[in-house]
Amino acid sequence: MAIQEFTLPDPGEGLVEAEIVTWHVAAGDTVDVNQVVLEIETAKSLVELPIPWAGTVASILVPEGETVEVGTPIVTIDVGGDTAPADGGAAGAANDVSGAADGGEVAAEMQTAADVAPAETGESDDEPQQKTLVGYGPTPSSSTRRARRGRGAGGGASGGGTLAAPATRGFAKQQGVDIDTVEPSREDGVVTRDDVKKAGGSNASASNAPAAMSTPSIAANATSAPSADTVAKAAASAPSVRPDKPTAAAPAPAGLSDERIPIKGVRKVTAQAMVSSAFTAPHVTEFLTVDMTRTMEFVRELQGMRELKDIKVTPLLVVAKACLIAMQREPMMNALWDDANGEIVMRSEVNLGIAAATDRGLLVPNVKDAGRFGLGDLGREIAKLVEIARHGKPSPAILNGGTFTISNIGVFGVDSGTPIIKPGESGILAIGTVRPMPWVVENERGEQEMVIRQIAQLSLSFDHRIIDGDVGSRYLSTVGQILENPAKAMLWG
Numbered sequence: 356m357a358i359q360e361f362t363l364p365d366p367g368e369g370l371v372e373a374e375i376v377t378w379h380v381a382a383g384d385t386v387d388v389n390q391v392v393l394e395i396e397t398a399k400s401l402v403e404l405p406i407p408w409a410g411t412v413a414s415i416l417v418p419e420g421e422t423v424e425v426g427t428p429i430v431t432i433d434v435g436g437d438t439a440p441a442d443g444g445a446a447g448a449a450n451d452v453s454g455a456a457d458g459g460e461v462a463a464e465m466q467t468a469a470d471v472a473p474a475e476t477g478e479s480d481d482e483p484q485q486k487t488l489v490g491y492g493p494t495p496s497s498s499t500r501r502a503r504r505g506r507g508a509g510g511g512a513s514g515g516g517t518l519a520a521p522a523t524r525g526f527a528k529q530q531g532v533d534i535d536t537v538e539p540s541r542e543d544g545v546v547t548r549d550d551v552k553k554a555g556g557s558n559a560s561a562s563n564a565p566a567a568m569s570t571p572s573i574a575a576n577a578t579s580a581p582s583a584d585t586v587a588k589a590a591a592s593a594p595s596v597r598p599d600k601p602t603a604a605a606p607a608p609a610g611l612s613d614e615r616i617p618i619k620g621v622r623k624v625t626a627q628a629m630v631s632s633a634f635t636a637p638h639v640t641e642f643l644t645v646d647m648t649r650t651m652e653f654v655r656e657l658q659g660m661r662e663l664k665d666i667k668v669t670p671l672l673v674v675a676k677a678c679l680i681a682m683q684r685e686p687m688m689n690a691l692w693d694d695a696n697g698e699i700v701m702r703s704e705v706n707l708g709i710a711a712a713t714d715r716g717l718l719v720p721n722v723k724d725a726g727r728f729g730l731g732d733l734g735r736e737i738a739k740l741v742e743i744a745r746h747g748k749p750s751p752a753i754l755n756g757g758t759f760t761i762s763n764i765g766v767f768g769v770d771s772g773t774p775i776i777k778p779g780e781s782g783i784l785a786i787g788t789v790r791p792m793p794w795v796v797e798n799e800r801g802e803q804e805m806v807i808r809q810i811a812q813l814s815l816s817f818d819h820r821i822i823d824g825d826v827g828s829r830y831l832s833t834v835g836q837i838l839e840n841p842a843k844a845m846l847w848g
Contacts, residue, residue: 357435359408360428363395373397374422374619375429384412386432393429396620396715401748410434420524422619519546529614530555621716632778636692636818640773641827645835647789648809653841657730666734670811671709671763673841674786674834675733678761679705679726680848681833688782688830689758690821699821708757708777709737711744718744719777721757765789771812782817782827784834811838 363373373395380392389405392412396402413431417423517535519527526548527534537554539546618626632638650673657668682689682705691700707725711718720740722728728736743749759781762774765788774783794808815831837843 359432361430362426362428365425372424380412408432408434527551628778632776639819640816643813643835645838646808647811650838651809672734677834677837685830687826692821706758708760710762711741713745720744720753771814774816785814787812
């Protein structure tokens, strides 16, 4: 019998760590070469990982919901025989792992939306093929493994023998309940949220019992100060506590307990990116109030066109097109500050990001070379990518490489804000809610009068290292003029 140990690889994103989201196999299952056995969550994407050997799953080393470093052993495979497979098997798996991060992920996305082009790997055909998985094999960090939670005597097989949905496992972790010690109430053996609640309640009762028993003696002595002998005896009878292992905090009173949410995944990466941007790029934010009446009329006309029946036309689509047209007039808005090389990079393509609020956090998929699309195709691309971000499995190719972002904060009823630039970009535009408001216009007689118009606010943040105030102001003004009169898009586009 030959046991192969599979360690967490880096699927081409420069990973440091990843969270184990879902195991598709359990101990005792038979696997084939390049079979997808688990799903991990990296910086902002869900990636499926294949196994480079055929055999039987010996043990799952890391359970779902746990975050481990690249190079950490996560599963062992009994490949049979006495020799390890040839290097070619690992090399083939390396290609599949890369595909999981690029083209393989796209296959999953196609189930949700239209075709998505696989990500470019950036590798040359002339380069020698790597013989191991990216990040696979011995690494400086692989010798030390993050501590894993213990399993109770009644727990299932190692690494997920207990049947439970990922959401239930997450709830159990939040409640401090070991999912493998929970007795399922369903006939099929699946642990439910109610089972976790019951287990948590019984654990709490058991842990509170000693404290409840000792309370009367404390209360009895509360009226007088304890003597030195009493304190000494209490200290001697108290259980010893190792100084290197902090004791758990006492249970909070009912209704006053705080919830602690681990900082990981999308939230962790978003926080790092926002801090990096806010304290690296000097932000300037400008505001412009725009009469969107003609744009709203234009949107209604587009919604009635047969050619656009397959997409949901919204003011965001017109804003996106206005941003692209304005970028042609002010190309510095699409530039990149390359601090490492001491250069400003004038990028030839606009990869337009659309901020999307998802269950996993804020994601910003971007339309590659968005300027090449007409209005209809641009709308389809935006709808497709936002759908993938919210309900699918966005690959790194979809989320990385953006050059400019639009954030539609108006959907939340907000008028304006000071958006933070995404690292690697130079600007971000936020559009607020379109509201009916009084507005001064000039009538046919050349007189000013007050009328009700559809008004919105635009907020543009830009990197002042690259973009001077006049450039940013002209850009914002151009976008505003197009939204006030969409006919100008024909003139300037």
